[in-house]
Amino acid sequence: MPIYISASELLLGAGDFLTIYLFGYMHRTFCEKRKYMIDRPWLVPIIYLLDWCMLFCANLQEIPPLNLLAMISSYLIPLFLVYYVKSFRQLTNFLFYLVGVMATEIVVGISSGYLNNEMGFRTQYERITPQTALLMNFIEMILVLFICRFGSKEKDRKSDNMIFLLMAMPFVSVALIVVDMFVLAVGKYENFNSGQFLRMAVLLVIVNIAIFVILEKYTELMRQEMELVQEKSRLESDAYIMQIAAKNMKERLQSAETVVQKDRMMRHDRRHFEALLYQLLEDGRTDEAKKYLSERLALEPKGIQKYCENTTVNAAVSHYIAWAEKEEIQTTVSANIPVGLSVDDMELAITVSNLLENAIHACMKLPEKERYLKLTAKYKNQLLLEIENSCEGKVPLDEDGHPFSNEKNHGIGTRSVVSFINKTHSEIYYIAEDNKFKVRMIL
Incomplete structure (x- = not known):
């Protein structure tokens, strides 16, 4: 039995493929690949291909909650399988992306007429035109490139607790959109106001852009402050090391100076010692001369x-x-x-x-x-x-x-x-x- 694919399903599959590719791009930008994945590079495309299949099959059901769950899963599954997740920031960037995509779908949905009070729990993909799909895909690419270009690549968890409230904002935005879409789906809006939905979408996008900018600026300031603290610590450590080394060097110089002074004194007394030694040998007192000479040699400093x-x-x-x-x-x-x-x-x-x-x-x-x-x-x-x-x-x-x-x-x-x-x-x-x-x- 032949399998027929409609134009809307073809557009949906191509859009999902682009989404998975953009997810992979975000993963590579903000995360480090696991060692066993580096050793098995053939496994990575297989994981992303299966990820696309899951997202595409879920979207074919045309159930908005299932679509959202599939999108979140298709981002998180390869992220945790292929890469190390060392900071909450890597998850927050996805939430910013999700807010932008959902707001875009609201605007496009209202403009194309499939977002209304009679939509229920169904996504009407057949009403999406190729032009509309291309527009949504273009906005999605711009959004990912913006996040990857300006998003912090910081992989240290130290800053996570300090900026937790700012990082929670995109999560709250996603929750607001989901609640409103749910209320709309069950028909609780007796008088559907498309302008209200548009204003909400635009407002959430503006607020999240502002939060994203503040978050990145604050992170940069924190990073600079941490670098200054580390530099100060390094300078103090270097100064301490130099102080200890200088103390040891001064002791060596003092020892060298002591040897030089002792050598000068013995050189000054040498003429008298040689005269004494000569006299002892003249008198035949050889043993006594040897004794004095031995004692003298023992006192002779080792020269520098x-x-x-x-x-x-x-x-x-x-x-x-x-x-x-x-x-x-x-x-x-x-x-x-x-x-x-x-x-x-x-x-x-x-x-x-x-x-x-x-x-x-x-x-x-x-x-x-x-x-x-x-x-x-x-x-x-x-x-x-x-x-x-x-x-x-x-x-x-x-x-x-x-x-x-x-x-x-x-x-x-x-x-x-x-x-x-x-x-x-x-x-x-x-x-x-x-x-x-x-x-x-x-x-």
């Missing part, structure tokens, strides 16, 4: 290796190179870092310390024979500093090109380095290769 002219940076380099050598790391240093740079010497020394410390930690994960660290610094109008070290595998970099680690209490040094780079308007580049890592800094 001079790697560059900048005393503050040199103290940091000397400390970490000594540590590296103690850990059996082969070190190579060629550093031309002068005094009088345009950046603060203490902050530069802290930054170099963080980079060297990260390099040493990376080397210590390898066997001793594979450990090496190279520090190169050249100055000509600007300072170019490069640190290269061996490492285990390939160091992962984040989206900004900075190294990161999931280990607890890691990443503080990198944040301190980034803070220094941003403050001094300098540049830094991390280069991760197999079993080798480089960092280049230009000041």
Whole structure:
């Protein structure tokens, strides 16, 4: 037996297909796809196709409550099956869409004559012309594009409670339209006033547009405020880290200065000691001379290796190179870092310390024979500093090109380095290769 499809059913099926496509567009705009759907992309079109079948079959019954329920279900079912729903905002956008569509149908229904006091619980699709269907579809597309263009993409639930009353407005609007349509369907309006329905539809659309604009503006202000709070927290954290690092660096500088002073004193007394030692040897008192010499050598301070002219940076380099050598790391240093740079010497020394410390930690994960660290610094109008070290595998970099680690209490040094780079308007580049890592800094 052949199946005949009327023109009105064909228009209805095409309109429902467009509706499902627009629903999918809204889903993609405001939501993130579930992982198992990403792994099975063929499943997504099947879900939407079945969704269209459900909507089309329900609309063929021409029962307004069933039509509304089918529209709501056809939006929610693929939304929860295919995507993550992380905020009420994603549902509110659909309610704004629903208000616009229902108001449009009221206006078109009154204009075409199928919305009247005798309609009952039937939708008269045969009275909808192709021109009317195209107009409704066009308005539907404009509505979805407007919501997707200006609607907030915020996926954080923190703002939901604060704007709950504003988000409830489209729900109230839908409820008002449904109640009025129900009253009209059961014939409770003895004197049907089409102007009253038109005014209600236009008023609800205007109110919901105003609520939508206020909601988005308020959300944007909240987002900016949250960003300011986060930025303030980050700056306070960076300042605290820099304070701790500066304190440690001052202690190293004081220790270095103590060593230098002690070395100067011993150099001053050396002439007298050498004269005493000579006299003891002249007198044949060899054992006594050895004893004094042994005691003198025990008191001899370990000198600070001079790697560059900048005393503050040199103290940091000397400390970490000594540590590296103690850990059996082969070190190579060629550093031309002068005094009088345009950046603060203490902050530069802290930054170099963080980079060297990260390099040493990376080397210590390898066997001793594979450990090496190279520090190169050249100055000509600007300072170019490069640190290269061996490492285990390939160091992962984040989206900004900075190294990161999931280990607890890691990443503080990198944040301190980034803070220094941003403050001094300098540049830094991390280069991760197999079993080798480089960092280049230009000041």
